[in-house]
Amino acid sequence: MLTVSHLGVAYAHQQILEDVTFTVGPQEILAVLGPSGVGKTTLINAICGQQAHTGTVTLAGQEIDPQRQQLALVPQDYGLLPWLTVAANVGLPLRLRHAAANQQVMAMLEALGLTPLAKRYPAALSGGQRQRVALARAFVAQPTLLLLDEAFSALDPVVKQTAYALFDKQWQATPAPTLVVTHDWEEALVLSDRLLVLAQGHPHLMKNALADLPRAQRVHAPAYPQVLADLREAVAAQWAK
């Protein structure tokens, strides 16, 4: 369980986040929605210890410590190291922990259809392939907390659907508390169990009405158009306040 209590972040004299409190269960995905500049990336950075903040963040009851806990962050640009091959990028979290990497890396490359690309460098990959490498690197060390910061946003709609399915398959294999920052309403409804809407630095938690359906079925559900319309309306009301 991830527990964020009374978290606040200020840059210079501007308060970006204030009194942000929520939990993410051990097998839960929370989508974080909010207008540009509201503080979504700031929230992710504060949670994983890259941003000074007030309040507390604990994972399984212990204060977050990236040295002791296995955190995985997939940033919007995927954060791949250009001088490492696909296989070396994917194995990085294991090597940083001095863990044997080969077998796990090969298995993860296979699971995400990346085996033929193992020796390529990121510059020689398409956007969708880079995104799969980033997911492979996030999942390879079986993280205890997974943070995705607009990790699907650069993909075209067709590749996105494939990426959601691959993400779902890997996540189901080793679920962990997960935050998915997104601008995309469909992504929020397809991937999440609950939604956290940020407005003026404050969080509003909402249920995902499609959460009981398997992720692959959500956009095809008869209720999907209505749920999407309701979500747009509810979020717009929060942002208008």
Ligand SMILES: Nc1ncnc2c1ncn2[C@@H]1O[C@H](COP(=O)(O)OP(=O)(O)OP(=O)(O)O)[C@@H](O)[C@H]1O
């Ligand atoms: N290091 C920094 N110093 C000062 N201000 C910052 C810093 N980083 C971010 N900000 C400001 O804090 C606010 C929140 O930024 P943040 O990147 O968290 O927003 P966001 O919701 O992720 O936006 P987007 O959806 O556009 O990525 C913005 O107004 C931004 O300009």
